[in-house]
Structures are given as C-alpha cells and as structure tokens.
Amino acid sequence: FHEEVPLDYIQQVFDIMHRASWHRFQVLTKRAERLEAASPLLNWTPNIWMGVSIESNEYRWRIDHLRRTGAHIKFLSLEPLLGPLAALDLTGIDWVIVGGESGSQSRPMDPEWVIDVRDQCRRANVPFFFKQWGGLNKKRAGRLLENTVWSEMPRLSGTRKALPVLA
Numbered sequence: 001f002h003e004e005v006p007l008d009y010i011q012q013v014f015d016i017m018h019r020a021s022w023h024r025f026q027v028l029t030k031r032a033e034r035l036e037a038a039s040p041l042l043n044w045t046p047n048i049w050m051g052v053s054i055e056s057n058e059y060r061w062r063i064d065h066l067r068r069t070g071a072h073i074k075f076l077s078l079e080p081l082l083g084p085l086a087a088l089d090l091t092g093i094d095w096v097i098v099g100g101e102s103g104s105q106s107r108p109m110d111p112e113w114v115i116d117v118r119d120q121c122r123r124a125n126v127p128f129f130f131k132q133w134g135g136l137n138k139k140r141a142g143r144l145l146e147n148t149v150w151s152e153m154p155r156l157s158g159t160r161k162a163l164p165v166l167a
C-alpha cells in the first residue's frame with residue numbers, strides 16, 4: 001500500500017489472491033490510510049485477511065482505518081510491541097497477534113503489556129496469538145506466556161467457529 005505502488009498493481013495482486021482461493025493470504029501494512037482509501041476498489045474475498053501493525057500507542061489510529069475496510073478478516077499485528085496498549089477498541093477485529101522485537105538491537109517487551117493485551121482479547125472474545133518474546137535469540141526465548149502457548153486463530157467470517165490450528 002505504499003503510495004508509489006499503482007492502484008492497478010494492487011488490484012492485480014488482489015485478483016491473483018482471489019483466484020488462489022485455496023490459500024489464506026495475510027496482508028499486513030503500516031499504510032492504513034492508503035489501505036482504507038483503496039478498499040472500495042479491491043475485491044475482498046474471505047481468503048484475504050487484512051492487518052495493520054501497531055507497535056505503540058502512537059499508531060493505534062491505524063485500527064480505525066482497518067475497521068472501515070471491506071476485509072472479511074481484520075487483524076492487528078502488535079509487533080514489535082514497544083509499549084503498553086491499554087483499552088484497545090477491538091470492535092470489528094477478528095484476531096490479534098503479539099510479538100517482541102528480535103535481533104541484536106531489539107528493545108525489551110514487558111510481560112505485563114502482553115498479558116494485558118491477552119486479557120483484553122479474552123474479554124472481547126477475540127482470538128489471541130502470541131508469536132514470540134523476541135530478543136537476541138528468539139528461539140531460546142520461546143513463546144510461552146504464563147506457561148501456555150497461545151495459538152488462537154480467527155473465526156470464519158459470519159460464524160462463531162474457530163479455524164483449526166495446524167501444527
């Protein structure tokens with residue numbers, strides 16, 4: 001959704017995703033304003049899931065732009081989570097992913113931030129997926145949150161049935 005990518009190119013990509021209906025495509029952007037503006041001109045099919053990145057409170061406005069799109073599944077990618085995100089409005093959101101930053105310059109993620117988001121998701125009945133703690137060695141840090149691996153997936157549009165988790 002970069003401003004230099006022509007709309008007709010984005011439409012071609014959406015057409016290919018539509019034709020490959022046996023796949024689920026997770027499209028993620030930080031360019032929520034362009035996403036919303038282009039949304040009425042895109043062919044939203046159930047296999048195209050749309051998400052926005054929210055790293056900190058500074059970017060929570062992206063959620064409203066996502067909410068106003070025609071995507072069947074709307075998700076938040078809170079990664080890298082760089083600060084607390086209290087009182088998220090999860091209305092119209094189908095899935096939340098949380099993860100810490102990885103690599104040699106990674107900034108720490110407070111477990112309380114993750115627990116708070118998880119608890120907000122549970123109260124709002126929104127599936128929660130905890131991706132990783134991050135850090136220099138993300139594999140060693142793992143993905144346990146309070147001794148549990150959180151791998152919830154979004155519900156199919158129009159149903160209350162959760163999608164299966166494939167291991």
